[in-house]
Amino acid sequence: MKAPVSEQRSLLELQAADNRLAQLGHRAKTLPQQKRLDELAALAGAVSRTFATVRGELEDAQLEISRVESDVQVVATRLSRDRERLEVSSSTKDIQALEHEIVSLEKRRSDLEDIELAVMERTDEISGRLQVVESELGALAAERDELLVSRDAELAEINSERRGVQVNRDLIAGGVGDELLALYDRQRARYGIGAALLTRGISMGSNVKLHESDLAKIRLAEPDDVVLDPDSSCILVRTEESGL
Known part of the structure; x- marks a missing residue:
């Protein structure tokens, strides 16, 4: 799947909003x-x-x-x-x-x-x-x-x-395309997190440094390619600080 880089980065804001909603829901219940x-x-x-x-x-x-x-x-x-x-x-x-x-x-x-x-x-x-x-x-x-x-x-x-x-x-x-949004919602529903930042080779979705073989594959991907975390299965959002 391909999606504009700006939309992929918007997923981080979307995930932050969903995280806050989950926190508020948990707080209300406890x-x-x-x-x-x-x-x-x-x-x-x-x-x-x-x-x-x-x-x-x-x-x-x-x-x-x-x-x-x-x-x-x-x-x-x-x-x-x-x-x-x-x-x-x-x-x-x-x-x-x-x-x-x-x-x-x-x-x-x-x-x-x-x-x-x-x-x-x-x-x-x-x-x-x-x-x-x-x-x-x-x-x-x-x-x-x-x-x-x-x-x-x-x-x-x-x-x-x-x-x-x-x-x-x-x-x-x-502001996110339907296909990318559907993927994000699906991954979040299945695994608890829909998108996370890749920073210095570490996935913030799993808090684990990716293997070099996985990083090599990600380096080969185009900027608008949608990449999934091999560990947490969330969408990995790449930025200048991803260490690629």
Whole structure:
């Protein structure tokens, strides 16, 4: 293939633009903010599961308190009824039965009040743990919000530069013939680099000094001949500093 020397040299600018686009793309994908955001998402998921578990404990404890309070109310109602009956009863047998039941009910109420106190203390302890977990979630959310702002600002900067580089790249590509451009794009897609400078006998595509036999072949090529690097397969762009 043949192509004007000026077009071949334009490939170096094209490659520089593509390199910068690749760098910007890699930077956008590997932002430290995003890495931390991913970590925070995992942390928040774990803390949210803990929150759900602790909240379930609290709801169970609160339900238990409600049941105990209901039982206490039932006992209190029966005590009130038995005491009223005791005041009006004239039967020794009924009086003894009522007094015995009152003693049992008072014991039952005392036991229930002890249980209620224990459950209330446990509820307070669970509430404290729940507040700690809520604080952790709040701290994670605050850090996440700060990181989102920072990440989006950096992404906007990257995308702005990327658009500028792309415009420049399109302008450069517009000055390159279709056949040469197609070869450049093909080699870049296959091998990661489309064109590189040959300087002092060293290919900047492979960073390797070419063998003398390869250099001899290149010396025989016409200036407008398109030469490929025998190592990296990219287009070798020759200039005055190529050492030929």
